[in-house]
Amino acid sequence: MSAVETKSEREEGWNRPPVIEPGGEGELLEVAMGPHHPSTHGVFRMDVALDGERVIRLKPVFGYLHRNHEKIAEGAAYLASMPYTDRLDYFCSLTNNWAYALAVEKLVGQEVPERAEYIRVILAELTRIQNHASTIGFLLQEMGASGTPLMYAFREREKILDLFESLTGSRMMCNYMRFGGCRVDVSVSWLDATRKVVSGLPAFADEFEALLSSNEILMARCQGIGVLKPELAVNASVSGPMLRGSGVNYDIRKVDRYGVYDRFKFRVPLGDHGDIYDRYMVRVLEMRESIRILEQALKDIPPGPIMDPKSKIRGFRPKPGEAYGRIEAPKGELGFYLISDGGPNPYRYRVRPPSLINLTVLEDMCLGHNVADVVLIFGSVDIVLGEVDR
Amino acid sequence: MLAAGSLGLEAELKTVEEIKAAIEAAVSGAQVEVLRNPSPSAQHSLRVAHESALEVAAFLRDDPELAFDYLSNLTGVDWPDKEITEKVKVTRQVLKTVDGPEGKVEQTVEETVDETRKRTEPGCLEAVYHLYSVAKKHGPLVIRMRTANRTDQVELPSLTPIWRGAEFQEREIFDLYGIVFKGHPDLRRILMWDGFKDYPMRKDYVEPDDYEYEPTAHDHVLARAQEHKSREPGSKGAAESA
Amino acid sequence: MLGEGILKGMAETAKNFAGSFVSAERLTTVEYPEQRIPTAENARVFPILLYDGGDWEAGLRCVACQICEKECPPKCIYIEKSKDKKPDYVGKAQFYPTRFDIDISVCMSCQICVEVCPFEAIKMDTQFELATDDRFGGLLLDRHELAKSNEYYHSIHPTEATEVDARLAEEKAKVEAKAKAAAEAAAAKAAAPPTAPKPAEGGD
Numbered sequence: 001m002s003a004v005e006t007k008s009e010r011e012e013g014w015n016r017p018p019v020i021e022p023g024g025e026g027e028l029l030e031v032a033m034g035p036h037h038p039s040t041h042g043v044f045r046m047d048v049a050l051d052g053e054r055v056i057r058l059k060p061v062f063g064y065l066h067r068n069h070e071k072i073a074e075g076a077a078y079l080a081s082m083p084y085t086d087r088l089d090y091f092c093s094l095t096n097n098w099a100y101a102l103a104v105e106k107l108v109g110q111e112v113p114e115r116a117e118y119i120r121v122i123l124a125e126l127t128r129i130q131n132h133a134s135t136i137g138f139l140l141q142e143m144g145a146s147g148t149p150l151m152y153a154f155r156e157r158e159k160i161l162d163l164f165e166s167l168t169g170s171r172m173m174c175n176y177m178r179f180g181g182c183r184v185d186v187s188v189s190w191l192d193a194t195r196k197v198v199s200g201l202p203a204f205a206d207e208f209e210a211l212l213s214s215n216e217i218l219m220a221r222c223q224g225i226g227v228l229k230p231e232l233a234v235n236a237s238v239s240g241p242m243l244r245g246s247g248v249n250y251d252i253r254k255v256d257r258y259g260v261y262d263r264f265k266f267r268v269p270l271g272d273h274g275d276i277y278d279r280y281m282v283r284v285l286e287m288r289e290s291i292r293i294l295e296q297a298l299k300d301i302p303p304g305p306i307m308d309p310k311s312k313i314r315g316f317r318p319k320p321g322e323a324y325g326r327i328e329a330p331k332g333e334l335g336f337y338l339i340s341d342g343g344p345n346p347y348r349y350r351v352r353p354p355s356l357i358n359l360t361v362l363e364d365m366c367l368g369h370n371v372a373d374v375v376l377i378f379g380s381v382d383i384v385l386g387e388v389d390r
Numbered sequence: 391m392l393a394a395g396s397l398g399l400e401a402e403l404k405t406v407e408e409i410k411a412a413i414e415a416a417v418s419g420a421q422v423e424v425l426r427n428p429s430p431s432a433q434h435s436l437r438v439a440h441e442s443a444l445e446v447a448a449f450l451r452d453d454p455e456l457a458f459d460y461l462s463n464l465t466g467v468d469w470p471d472k473e474i475t476e477k478v479k480v481t482r483q484v485l486k487t488v489d490g491p492e493g494k495v496e497q498t499v500e501e502t503v504d505e506t507r508k509r510t511e512p513g514c515l516e517a518v519y520h521l522y523s524v525a526k527k528h529g530p531l532v533i534r535m536r537t538a539n540r541t542d543q544v545e546l547p548s549l550t551p552i553w554r555g556a557e558f559q560e561r562e563i564f565d566l567y568g569i570v571f572k573g574h575p576d577l578r579r580i581l582m583w584d585g586f587k588d589y590p591m592r593k594d595y596v597e598p599d600d601y602e603y604e605p606t607a608h609d610h611v612l613a614r615a616q617e618h619k620s621r622e623p624g625s626k627g628a629a630e631s632a
Numbered sequence: 633m634l635g636e637g638i639l640k641g642m643a644e645t646a647k648n649f650a651g652s653f654v655s656a657e658r659l660t661t662v663e664y665p666e667q668r669i670p671t672a673e674n675a676r677v678f679p680i681l682l683y684d685g686g687d688w689e690a691g692l693r694c695v696a697c698q699i700c701e702k703e704c705p706p707k708c709i710y711i712e713k714s715k716d717k718k719p720d721y722v723g724k725a726q727f728y729p730t731r732f733d734i735d736i737s738v739c740m741s742c743q744i745c746v747e748v749c750p751f752e753a754i755k756m757d758t759q760f761e762l763a764t765d766d767r768f769g770g771l772l773l774d775r776h777e778l779a780k781s782n783e784y785y786h787s788i789h790p791t792e793a794t795e796v797d798a799r800l801a802e803e804k805a806k807v808e809a810k811a812k813a814a815a816e817a818a819a820a821k822a823a824a825p826p827t828a829p830k831p832a833e834g835g836d
Contacts, residue, residue, distance in 0.1 A: 012551075013551075015551075015554040016554075016575065062580070062581070063579075063580060063581035063582060063583070066581045066582070068590070070591065071590065071591055076705055077703070079703070079744065080703065080704075080705035080744065081705070082742075083705055083740055083742035083744065084705065086742075106429075106430070106431040107429050107430075107431060108429070108430065109429070109430025109431070148645060152648075155660045158660065162672065165671075165672040165674065165675055166672040166673070166674055167674070168674070169672075169674045169675055169676035169743060169756065170675070170676060170741065173740070173741065173742070175742045175743065175744075183747070207644055210640055210641070210643075210644050211640075211641045211644045211645070212641065213637075214636070214637030214640060215637040215638055215640075215641050216634065216635060216636075216637050216638055217638065218637075219637070232554070234459055234460055234524050235459065235553060235554045235555065236553075236554040236555045236557075237460060237461050237462060237553065237554070237555025237556075238555075248524060250460075250524045250527075255527050313747065313748060314699070314703065314748055318429070319428065319429060320428055320429070321427050321428045321429020321430075321431065322427055322429060322431070322433065323427075323429055323431035323433060324431075324433060324462075324463060324520050324530060324532070325431075326462065333462065335462060335463050335520075337463055337465055337518070337520070339467065340429070347467075348465070348467045350463070350465040352462065352463040352465075352520075356558055356559075357555055357558065357559070359558065360554060360555055360557050360558050361554070389581060611707070
């Protein structure tokens with residue numbers, strides 16, 4: 001490696017994990033946490049080397065859920081990959097669908113009708129609310145709260161999933177977005193049911209916060225633990241609430257302004273310290289901002305078509321070229337990179353998984369902490385193995 | 391409305407050609423080539439030769455105007471060897487009998503014929519980087535690096551020292567495509583298990599013949615299932631005739 | 633005061649606990665399988681083939697065009713086309729499937745087969761309690777098991793079924809009107825020539 005003239009004052013290796021020397025005598029205890037573990041959000045393994053209770057080295061190991069999604073997509077038509085994208089981040093299937101539809105629309109230059117854009121925003125924000133609530137619920141479960149906050153989150157999640165079922169036909173694997181719009185139109189009764197659910201959401205957010213945010217156990221276990229510095233977060237391509245919890249103001253809804261997000265007024269919550277508590281608070285505040293977006297979208301949704309009548313369902317052959325489309329999924333930046341060679345199947349289909357890339361700094365955040373904190377830090381990263389392994 | 395090509399980039403100051411000029415001005419010896427993207431997304435890319443890739447990457451990250459400090463996506467692409475059939479005009483010296491003044495004489499004349507030649511253009515493996523800027527809120531810039539061929543010269547410099555986010559993604563490209571990244575702190579397989587031998591995402595990957603075939607197999611899966619069943623009588627895929 | 637946050641949280645939990653005895657909102661579970669939550673009308677589980685009338689073989693709408701087989705993402709449909717034809721609901725002669733297998737252990741309920749079918753022949757069912765202990769054969773449904781009557785479709789998806797029936801009736805009416813117009817034109821033509829000279833009768 002030749003001498004690199006950098007213009008910054010960082011010294012070499014600043015973005016590598018620090019090496020911690022074990023104190024005292026004795027060997028390191030090597031523990032494999034997972035893959036069969038109730039707290040690892042799926043089949044995930046962490047090879048941890050411990051000095052007593054202190055973490056000296058941590059290597060994440062995954063690939064247990066690798067289903068070869070990218071290669072299947074190379075052999076299937078563009079539309080046939082849409083149900084497979086549901087299964088990437090299986091908690092948030094509608095945002096996965098939107099990211100893929102966005103990438104294909106960029107590839108062919110397809111425009112989307114306004115009503116379809118509003119429907120997409122409504123469904124994406126509902127997905128974000130139920131995802132953040134479930135993440136916080138799981139985080140509290142890992143702390144030992146045995147499921148009470150989780151069940152509160154799931155109670156709201158059930159209402160949202162019922163809305164998804166009555167619109168798309170399925171609670172989780174929705175397969176709803178199409179290239180150029182949405183599959184079926186929303187009815188007036190569905191919009192009324194959604195308004196009813198959304199009107200109950202602020203009370204839920206208040207109840208959730210009253211239950212959790214000033215809880216001393218939560219604060220003692222989360223504040224100051226798992227600190228991620230903003231510079232390292234940007235350099236490690238961290239995205240989503242983890243990045244904003246470290247104080248970096250980067251929300252793709254505000255930066256790229258895809259869809260019709262520039263019509264809604266909403267704020268982007270940022271954290272100060274970059275610890276677990278900040279990420280938790282960022283998620284709670286993002287839920288409240290999503291409720292605001294939903295109220296605005298439900299008020300302003302215009303009538304009109306939901307699909308461009310010229311877009312094709314069968315025999316879809318985009319011209320050769322490539323495109324990268326990304327959205328702010330609840331877990332971070334979800335992007336799809338497509339290379340087309342003019343045929344009915346994509347030549348290269350790549351999913352940029354936010355969960356995998358957020359895991360890059362897991363080791364940095366966990367070094368020096370106790371092994372009990374590893375579970376919490378890992379829970380605050382918010383991963384889904386379907387996305388990490390694809 | 392999502393208009394094609396508009397990425398909300400009011401802060402994007404430079405086109406790809408301008409960025410190429412800036413790189414060539416700052417890093418001596420950088421070989422940068424613009425590859426145009428024919429699709430409406432207008433995301434043109436810069437192909438960077440790997441000898442100067444680290445300096446180019448450091449310049450892109452640290453330059454105050456460009457400030458591409460966020461590596462959003464790093465992916466591998468496999469371009470297999472292509473067989474090219476082309477017609478070439480070949481001029482040769484040929485011994486021919488021609489009519490001379492005293493009858494047939496042997497002479498060497500020049501003759502131009504059309505010859506059909508087949509040649510194999512070596513394929514390559516490619517790494518594609520999508521860069522964004524958190525400081526300036528612009529992007530994407532697409533950088534590509536290609537290996538010399540797919541068999542023995544598959545090394546590329548690792549950009550993990552510049553962007554830490556490349557760490558797991560370079561491991562994935564090594565695992566699924568076989569590109570060896572020099573300078574990577576921990577290059578080993580990430581999605582497949584450690585003893586795995588082949589590179590699954592390559593276009594010429596042959597799947598192992600050791601899984602069960604479902605009853606509704608058809609087309610090429612059916613052909614393989616029948617082949618498989620004829621070798622192992624009785625046990626697998628028994629419900630084919632259900 | 634130390635512990636104030638915990639007490640506030642416990643007050644919330646107590647409110648929910650006490651509330652679950654008095655308000656239906658707070659009691660969020662039902663005792664399945666004795667009590668069931670009604671499924672949404674649009675719910676989709678696995679595909680079924682529709683037939684009109686009483687005879688499932690004669691009334692089967694599927695014409696074995698094999699579009700669903702091609703578009704199915706995990707390729708769980710297997711169709712064999714017939715050699716002869718039978719009349720469909722408007723009377724036109726169409727092929728029919730001699731074999732139509734869906735492997736529901738592979739099917740991922742994506743509904744793409746329903747979307748692309750031009751003949752309203754395949755629709756989604758709502759039954760999900762289909763567990764069996766036979767791994768391959770038990771979950772491989774052939775066309776007899778898949779065939780369900782149009783009345784059944786009305787009972788599970790009433791709005792959709794009414795729309796589909798209206799569309800099919802419209803198609804049938806159009807075809808009949810065209811046939812009637814063609815018949816009238818032909819009859820008019822046959823009765824038409826009033827001044828054409830008739831061939832001389834007589835002779836033999």
